[in-house]
Amino acid sequence: MRMTGRLADAYLSFNITSEDHLGNSRVITQNVPIVKVLTSDGASNTTVFEEPMIPTPEVHIMLPHLERLRHVMVSYKSLADYVVISANLDGEMVFTTSDGVQHQFDGTFRNNNDTGDEEEMVMTPIRYGMAEKAHVETRFTNLNHPVMKDDDEGDHPHLERLHNRPKEFASVLVKVLDLQKVLQSHYVKPSNVICSIVPNHCILFYVYMKKDAQEAALTYFIPEISL
Structure with a gap:
């Protein structure tokens, strides 16, 4: 540089x-x-840049081979502008084409078994509309989960999900084009790429590179699309 x-x-x-x-x-x-x-004077008088605060990710997972995933996204780009990225803590990761439409919840109610009265609204997870041209889903299994430095915190949402609902997916909706930019990092031949998902908020990618004794990392932040 x-x-x-x-x-x-x-x-x-x-x-x-x-x-x-x-x-x-x-x-x-x-x-x-x-x-x-x-x-030098201007730099000393400039307010220090602070990274935006984001919620703690609930799922950390190693990405599949970047070159393979890049070819998948090339196919997706001709079918849809958006992709839903989902992953759980059971080694599964799914990429699904989408039209970008979000459905926050269904207006359903849970019945009281004793009285028959409708007393409680059931909030369901956010759903994403299917792509108009084709509904395509690519699933990867047996992926590894990295051990993060804050995993020893008792109230960490990642641990709560791991202990109580490891098969439940966390999802975000992003533009295919934004994901393709991240996958261009395959040219630097990273040793590992970790994906961290904050459901319904953002997705983070940590690209780790190692050459000889030198180590470096790239961080990509993609906010969820809100239409």
């Missing part, structure tokens, strides 16, 4: 070296424009 200039504009230039399926070396260069270059 280096800083370059074009006329009056500044850029961060990223050079990524990888190999294609034939083993040939290839260099990918991406120039990212810098909105503002701060002087």
